[in-house]
Amino acid sequence: RKEVEQDPGPFNVPEGATVAFNCTYSNSASQSFFWYRQDCRKEPKLLMSVYSSGNEDGRFTAQLNRASQYISLLIRDSKLSDSATYLCVVNTVTGGGNKLTFGTGTQLKVEL
């Protein structure tokens, strides 16, 4: 089983739609979680951290379910500019320090 798993998509949605992505992780000791955005052939950039209580940043909402070991990202009123690949990132503390594990990403295409 992969340490971090995401549905690769692509998710093709019309502009204005609400879309949700899930990500599951296998290590119950993982401590912190993030969503990164990556545009085609560009570098990943932090979108938002994911907190146990859930957090919102404008049209984006991230949630964590530790019991089921998954995190989610909800995008409301999607825009053409939201088209990108969304990477789930899990941070686990190991003997050698923090270990970051990236999911393979979920591709979103927002269409007119």
Next chain:
Amino acid sequence: EAQVTQNPRYLITVTGKKLTVTCSQNMNHEYMSWYRQDPGLGLRQIYYSMNVEVTDKGDVPEGYKVSRKEKRNFPLILESPSPNQTSLYFCASSTRQSADEQYFGPGTRLTVT
């Protein structure tokens, strides 16, 4: 402007010809790392460095070397490149080993024939 730079951005080379990809950051970050990104496999860490003269292996270190003689620079060295090292490479830096502060360079697309 705070940034991570990589050079070259694109490189086509032949098997066995040593090459170096440079990485430099101007944010005074202690932590730097190298990743490769391949279709279906996501970003995988090659090497990381927690400070000057401190480096350690990531998940896929075979065939790569790094050095950290100065805080701002973290070059990636391929002593004898092979076709399976054809990939998109990213350098990243942060103030600590935490994803919420990871700053990535623009990437280096390497093709080994």
